[in-house]
Every structure is written in C-alpha cells, then in structure tokens.
Amino acid sequence: MDYHKIREFIKERQDKIISDICEFVEIESPTYNEEASRKIADFLESKAKKLSCVSKIERIPKSQGTHLIIHAFGLGSKQILIVGHTDTVHNIGSKKRNPTRIEKNRIYGCGIFDMKANCILILEALRAIEKASENPPLPVTIFLSCDEERGSRTGKPIVEREASKAVSCLVCEPSANGKVKTGRKGTASYKIKAVGIPAHAGLEPERGASAILELAKQIEVIHQLNDKNGTSAVVCTIKGGSKPNIVPEEAKCSVDVRFTDTAIALEIDHKIRNLEPFDNRVKLEVTGGINRPPLVRDEKMVAFYEHARSLASQIGYDLGETQVGGASDGNFIAAMGVPVLDGLGVKGDGAHTLEEYICIDDIPDRTTLLSMLILQPFGL
Numbered sequence: 453m454d455y456h457k458i459r460e461f462i463k464e465r466q467d468k469i470i471s472d473i474c475e476f477v478e479i480e481s482p483t484y485n486e487e488a489s490r491k492i493a494d495f496l497e498s499k500a501k502k503l504s505c506v507s508k509i510e511r512i513p514k515s516q517g518t519h520l521i522i523h524a525f526g527l528g529s530k531q532i533l534i535v536g537h538t539d540t541v542h543n544i545g546s547k548k549r550n551p552t553r554i555e556k557n558r559i560y561g562c563g564i565f566d567m568k569a570n571c572i573l574i575l576e577a578l579r580a581i582e583k584a585s586e587n588p589p590l591p592v593t594i595f596l597s598c599d600e601e602r603g604s605r606t607g608k609p610i611v612e613r614e615a616s617k618a619v620s621c622l623v624c625e626p627s628a629n630g631k632v633k634t635g636r637k638g639t640a641s642y643k644i645k646a647v648g649i650p651a652h653a654g655l656e657p658e659r660g661a662s663a664i665l666e667l668a669k670q671i672e673v674i675h676q677l678n679d680k681n682g683t684s685a686v687v688c689t690i691k692g693g694s695k696p697n698i699v700p701e702e703a704k705c706s707v708d709v710r711f712t713d714t715a716i717a718l719e720i721d722h723k724i725r726n727l728e729p730f731d732n733r734v735k736l737e738v739t740g741g742i743n744r745p746p747l748v749r750d751e752k753m754v755a756f757y758e759h760a761r762s763l764a765s766q767i768g769y770d771l772g773e774t775q776v777g778g779a780s781d782g783n784f785i786a787a788m789g790v791p792v793l794d795g796l797g798v799k800g801d802g803a804h805t806l807e808e809y810i811c812i813d814d815i816p817d818r819t820t821l822l823s824m825l826i827l828q829p830f831g832l
C-alpha cells in the first residue's frame with residue numbers, strides 16, 4: 453500500500469485541517485456542560501456526514517452531555533475501535549486566557565492537545581483512506597465520549613460495549629512529546645469529610661473537637677501511602693471551618709490516588725476507607741473508590757506498539773513509547789483483554805493547562821499513521 457499517497461492527501465489539506473481544528477477548539481466544551489457538548493457533537497456530525505465512508509452516526513444524549521459514535525466502512529460484529537473525547541477540563545471563558553491562535557509551528561487553544569485536535573484528525577484519517585480508494589479489512593467505530601475528563605461516568609458502559617466487538621483499539625489521547633503511551637497508572641479518588649464539635653475559639657476551645665486538626669493529621673497518614681514504586685496519594689483540595697473564631701465543626705478534602713498494581717490499589721482503598729480518627733469525638737466519612745484499572749505494558753501491548761512503529765517507519769516517522777501516570781478510557785478497554793495503543797494524538801504539550809498547544813508539522817505524519825493503523829489493524 454502506498455502510504456506516501458495518503459500522506460500527500462493530508463498534507464495538501466493541511467490549511468483546511470488547521471482551520472477546522474481552530475473552529476472546533478473555539479467552541480469551548482467543559483465536561484458536564486450540556487449545551488456546549490451538543491454544539492460540539494453538531495460540529496463533528498456535520499463534518500462526518502460529508503464523508504461517504506461514514507455508514508452511521510449515533511448521538512447518545514445524557515443529561516450532562518452528548519456522546520458521539522461514528523461508524524465508517526460498514527457495520528459488523530467485529531470492528532476496529534477508535535476512542536477519544538470531546539470534553540475538556542477548561543471552564544467556559546478560559547479561551548480568553550489561552551486564545552485559539554497560531555504562533556509559528558504551534559496552534560494554541562484550550563483543550564486543543566487534550567484532545568480536540570485529534571477528533572478532527574480522526575475524521576481526516578478516514579477522509580484520506582476514502583480519497584485513496586482504499587478499504588480497511590474491518591468496519592471502523594469511533595467513540596467520542598463527553599465525560600472522559602471526569603472519569604467517564606456515563607461513557608464507560610458505551611466504551612465497554614464497543615470494545616467487546618473490537619479486534620484492537622486506537623486511543624487518540626495526547627501523545628507524550630510524540631511518544632505513544634504503552635502504560636498508564638490506574639486511578640482512585642476519594643472525598644473525606646471530618647465532622648467535629650464546634651466551640652468558641654477564645655472562651656472554651658477545649659469543649660470543641662476541631663475537624664480541621666483531625667483532617668490535617670489524616671492528610672499526613674494519606675501522604676505516607678506514597679511510595680517509590682509508582683503509587684501516589686495526593687490531597688488535592690481542602691476546605692474547612694466556618695468563622696475565624698469558632699473551633700471548626702467541618703472539614704473536607706479530596707484525594708487522588710494513582711497505582712501501577714491493582715493489588716496495591718485494593719490495599720490502599722481499604723486503608724483510606726478505614727481511617728481511624730485521632731480524636732474519637734470527630735467522625736470521618738469517606739466516599740469514592742477505585743475508578744480505572746492500570747493499563748499494563750504486557751506482551752500484547754509491546755507487540756501492538758512494535759506493529760505501529762514498523763508502520764510509522766514506512767513514512768520515515770520514528771514512533772517512541774513511554775509510560776505515564778494519567779489514565780484514560782484505554783485503561784477500561786485493556787482490562788477487558790482488548791489490545792490498546794494509547795497516546796496516538798498529535799505532538800504538543802500543556803494538557804490541562806492554559807498553555808495547551810499542538811505542533812503543526814506533526815499533523816501529516818500523525819494522521820497518516822492513524823490511517824495506516826486502520827488499514828492494517830493490529831489483532832487480525
């Protein structure tokens with residue numbers, strides 16, 4: 453197969469691709485913003501409809517957003533699954549602080565790197581295949597979730613349903629400086645609430661039981677769970693007290709836990725759920741639990757990566773790999789035993805910050821690689 457031809461098509465369309473990316477990024481789409489999510493789905497649906505290889509488009513509206521499924525090159529009981537998301541971590545108005553703009557080789561914008569540009573590139577990969585009159589050996593299903601950034605509460609069952617039919621799955625989440633992700637940590641999150649006894653802070657503080665003091669001590673305990681083998685436990689938010697002169701009755705914190713091993717995660721889960729109060733007058737309430745299992749760099753994963761690397765080398769592209777702490781929907785899919793290659797998105801940096809950007813010169817290679825992985829899927 454002449455992949456240089458596909459790359460040429462993509463390169464010729466680059467200006468149009470860039471303007472589509474910019475237009476798409478301009479529609480801000482924080483998770484759980486129903487209206488924004490609908491607009492984003494409209495945008496992608498109208499683009500996808502123009503492709504003759506697209507067989508069916510499904511919109512799955514939920515109360516806080518719209519998931520989108522695009523089927524291309526027919527429908528079948530077996531498929532190649534491509535996964536991504538349309539939501540971002542940025543609130544409406546964030547684009548004032550990171551305006552969508554082109555600066556030399558970079559396009560900046562909120563959520564552009566994670567991973568709105570890649571939503572456009574997936575469609576461009578289909579377009580290039582169509583233009584080259586090629587046909588993938590299996591139907592292609594693209595699932596774009598609207599709540600991935602918040603743990604895929606409603607997206608998870610759909611991801612799992614589609615993955616159950618997949619021979620392999622391409623996850624178009626951001627790359628790590630171009631490297632694909634062959635390992636991701638699992639995640640767990642918790643909310644801890646301490647309820648103590650309020651009292652006058654000056655007259656009779658001894659009658660009170662400080663929720664803040666209790667929680668501060670618990671945070672030390674949680675911090676001890678961090679280890680050198682890749683387990684992290686970080687208290688990310690804290691809130692407490694009511695007035696500057698009252699022994700605080702209530703304090704809350706949220707905890708983010710990452711792990712490479714499920715057995716360790718279960719142990720930590722048990723510890724956090726059973727935290728013992730230092731002051732037995734204070735009550736501790738713990739909610740939350742394990743969210744995503746780890747994505748493990750096993751033999752299958754290495755073979756998938758080698759497959760992609762050898763395809764990439766056909767267009768002179770050097771595809772690296774790495775393992776990271778952040779989780780994605782790829783974690784759920786890998787746990788089902790389906791081969792997953794994650795981090796297939798275009799080069800860039802600054803995910804979840806106001807300096808997010810992608811690299812323009814990586815667009816043709818990265819999009820061609822996607823086309824290649826569709827035309828020669830792993831797992832057949």
Ligand SMILES: [Zn+2]
Pocket residue numbers: 537566567600625626
């Ligand atoms: Zn993402």
